Amino acid sequence: MGGLTDFVENFGINTEALVARMPVILEGILVTVQLTVLGALGAMAIAMILGLAQSVKLAAVRIAARIVVEFFRGTSLVVQLFWFFFVLPLLGWQLDPLFCGVLALSLNYGAYGAEVVRGSVGSVPKGQYEAISALSLSPLRGMFRVIVPQAWALMIPSLSNLLIQLLKGTAIVSMITLHDLYFQVDQLRRTTGTWYAFGFGLLAYFVIAWVLVAFMNALEIRAKHRIGRGPSLRESLGQLFRSPGRKQIGGELA
Amino acid sequence: MSDIWSWEHAAAALPALLEGFKVTLLATLLGTLIAVVLGLVVAIVRRTAPRILSLPVTGAVEFIRMTPLVVQLVFANLVLSQFFETLTIGIWVLGIHYTTYMAEVYRAGIDSVAKGQWEAATALSLPRARTWRAIVIPQAVRNTLPALGNYAISMFKETPFLIVIFISEMVNQAQNYGANTYRYTEPITMAGLIFLAASYPMSLLIRRLEKKLA
Numbered sequence: 411m412g413g414l415t416d417f418v419e420n421f422g423i424n425t426e427a428l429v430a431r432m433p434v435i436l437e438g439i440l441v442t443v444q445l446t447v448l449g450a451l452g453a454m455a456i457a458m459i460l461g462l463a464q465s466v467k468l469a470a471v472r473i474a475a476r477i478v479v480e481f482f483r484g485t486s487l488v489v490q491l492f493w494f495f496f497v498l499p500l501l502g503w504q505l506d507p508l509f510c511g512v513l514a515l516s517l518n519y520g521a522y523g524a525e526v527v528r529g530s531v532g533s534v535p536k537g538q539y540e541a542i543s544a545l546s547l548s549p550l551r552g553m554f555r556v557i558v559p560q561a562w563a564l565m566i567p568s569l570s571n572l573l574i575q576l577l578k579g580t581a582i583v584s585m586i587t588l589h590d591l592y593f594q595v596d597q598l599r600r601t602t603g604t605w606y607a608f609g610f611g612l613l614a615y616f617v618i619a620w621v622l623v624a625f626m627n628a629l630e631i632r633a634k635h636r637i638g639r640g641p642s643l644r645e646s647l648g649q650l651f652r653s654p655g656r657k658q659i660g661g662e663l664a
Numbered sequence: 665m666s667d668i669w670s671w672e673h674a675a676a677a678l679p680a681l682l683e684g685f686k687v688t689l690l691a692t693l694l695g696t697l698i699a700v701v702l703g704l705v706v707a708i709v710r711r712t713a714p715r716i717l718s719l720p721v722t723g724a725v726e727f728i729r730m731t732p733l734v735v736q737l738v739f740a741n742l743v744l745s746q747f748f749e750t751l752t753i754g755i756w757v758l759g760i761h762y763t764t765y766m767a768e769v770y771r772a773g774i775d776s777v778a779k780g781q782w783e784a785a786t787a788l789s790l791p792r793a794r795t796w797r798a799i800v801i802p803q804a805v806r807n808t809l810p811a812l813g814n815y816a817i818s819m820f821k822e823t824p825f826l827i828v829i830f831i832s833e834m835v836n837q838a839q840n841y842g843a844n845t846y847r848y849t850e851p852i853t854m855a856g857l858i859f860l861a862a863s864y865p866m867s868l869l870i871r872r873l874e875k876k877l878a
Contacts, residue, residue, distance in 0.1 A: 484860035488824035581732035
């Protein structure tokens with residue numbers, strides 16, 4: 411563990427090296443954030459479509475959605491990433507590596523998210539569905555004006571966990587030539603040694619993760635407030651940095 | 665069609681994939697074992713230990729849970745590779761990463777043990793240790809079995825992350841075969857299908873267990 415004494419002795423020099431490399435490190439952070447945000451948006455869209463498709467009356471639609479969900483949940487993120495990056499070009503589609511990353515993250519976490527959407531739509535009380543027909547709202551209108559707003563409040567804690575999983579999953583993309591935060595940390599290591607570079611790197615990921623958690627907590631507070639179950643965002647700023655991973659729906663990973 | 669998919673390459677890649685699959689299984693089994701045991705220890709420490717001990721444990725759990733497994737693997741490997749084999753390091757990092765999830769699961773399991781059970785133990789004046797061992801843990805663990813199974817499956821599908829420290833699990837084997845022959849289609853597709861074929865029946869089984877316990 412000689413590295414640890416180096417860490418203390420060379421802290422000043424290492425920090426100078428870190429500052430000197432800051433432009434590329436910021437570029438790395440940008441790649442990681444891009445992957446996370448675009449991947450999360452894609453995953454959310456896929457989760458909504460595949461999740462809601464499983465409560466459609468038509469059996470063919472339900473079964474198709476189920477198969478897609480199980481396929482992308484079951485085949486492992488890294489395999490999907492490599493498939494898009496190594497196999498697709500052989501079949502004639504050369505995708506940009508960043509797009510490969512976003513695609514794999516969207517499909518994989520979208521499939522997990524679909525389970526969350528399905529679970530929380532299923533746990534909206536029956537009376538709400540009866541209320542839709544009592545008010546003679548059309549099924550589609552009832553879905554989007556009555557069920558989804560309530561389900562949305564229920565699903566956010568699990569989605570928050572998935573978002574952190576997605577952020578952590580992005581760290582594999584240097585395998586497909588992307589220069590993300592992890593890649594830049596590994597470059598920094600060559601000048602500062604392992605302890606300093608990885609100490610910085612882990613801390614940077616930790617901070618990004620907490621920013622995402624605070625954002626998701628804000629969404630949850632707002633969603634609850636809008637359906638009349640809880641204080642407004644302004645009244646509950648102290649809740650913003652509450653740790654995730656408490657109540658959750660959808661089992662595996664979430 | 666033969667251009668896109670070659671059965672010869674599929675057959676040629678299979679032995680290496682199965683070799684890798686053994687490593688994948690080994691890492692999953694031992695990693696799960698570590699997570700199951702350490703997770704319980706962490707959950708109990710967080711519940712019973714004085715704040716001076718439980719606070720740093722909580723901090724460490726939170727930090728490990730919120731940072732990428734990939735970065736942890738590379739970091740641990742760089743620091744520890746002079747002392748341990750890479751596979752050992754990989755399995756421990758995997759296990760410790762999942763310990764942080766399992767600790768949450770156990771915590772929820774312990775919370776779900778009815779209050780009356782604690783009161784009954786007090787009424788019978790059972791010692792603290794015996795209350796935990798004979799009353800709380802058996803009930804808590806029963807409630808956590810489905811979540812435990814789900815995390816084992818998650819871990820199984822995350823073992824390909826071990827590729828970053830050059831452990832030859834299944835996806836690494838597939839990638840190597842591709843790099844050597846420039847036939848990526850067969851090995852990577854098959855690796856994905858093997859993951860699916862192994863994890864889907866397991867998740868069905870766990871869903872059934874969930875219904876049975878509910």
